[in-house]
Amino acid sequence: MQYKDYYKTLGVARTATADEIKRAYRRLARKFHPDVSKEPDAENRFKEINEANEVLHDPKKRAAYDALGTNWRAGQEFRPPPAGAGAGAQANGGETTDFADLFANIFDRAFRSDGREPRRGRRGDDHTVKTTITLEDAYHGATRQITVEVPDGVVNGQPRFRSRTLNVRIPEGVTPGRQIRLAGQGGASANGGAAGDLFLELDFAPHPHFTLDGKDLKLRLPVAPWEAALGATVTVPTPGGAVSLKIPPSSQSGQKLRLKGRGLPGLPPGDVIALLEIVNPPVINDAARELYRLMAERLAFNPRLELGM
Incomplete structure (x- = not known):
């Protein structure tokens, strides 16, 4: 040597x-x-x-x-x-x-004259940083290039940070708050020991259709009055692609319909939960107005009956 x-x-x-x-x-x-x-x-x-x-x-x-x-x-x-x-x-x-x-x-x-074993280098500090991923990343799994700000010592009594760009594998089925451990990517040791670990705490970007509840995905599903009243089969989005959902007759706003196993992957996988919301057609002409008038006349329906009104 x-x-x-x-x-x-x-x-x-x-x-x-x-x-x-x-x-x-x-x-x-x-x-x-x-x-x-x-x-x-x-x-x-x-x-x-x-x-x-x-x-x-x-x-x-x-x-x-x-x-x-x-x-x-x-x-x-x-x-x-x-x-x-x-x-x-x-x-x-x-x-x-x-x-x-x-x-x-x-x-x-x-x-070291005290007879003890020689000191090993102190391990570097672990760091935890938050990073944002998409619902699609969590559903399919993905490799993403992520830039994070990690601590890098102290200058004039104030913590210093530096940007690091890492290629990170996002496992399928992760949920908000889940941490991904990147071994050896944390703080460096000051005296020759092993580096600490970096923990990425996952946050999810807002999705235009779904909200997360564990591994379940909740979806607000608009339906027409006749679809809710008579029953229908409608097309519903899921992270894995569009599927058909059967609306039972006499369905009401707020009713929940479940698509089993269509949520985030796992053992067991989550579900997609569709929350029905009846949407009335706008009154845009005389024909529509007449149709609503006939419904009011012939159905004699009182939606406030349970209130005693």
């Missing part, structure tokens, strides 16, 4: 201040972040940059790292190659050893 010059990785001098190291890390992290970078080998470069920053931003770790340039002894002897030499690191009688692993081992022994 080659000697890893962390100063060279960040592009700073060995005399760089903490602020210079911080600025260099942020600039390179933005440039090579795998989610946005178009640079070749961005993922490996991003890992190298994080590894270097993990050591150099911490004064104790940096001091231990700098000490390895001479002769460090902590259970074994190790002499790294001179800065910039790029030769293999030799330890344990000539066996080639990865410098980063060896350094981590030496550092833990040197600074």
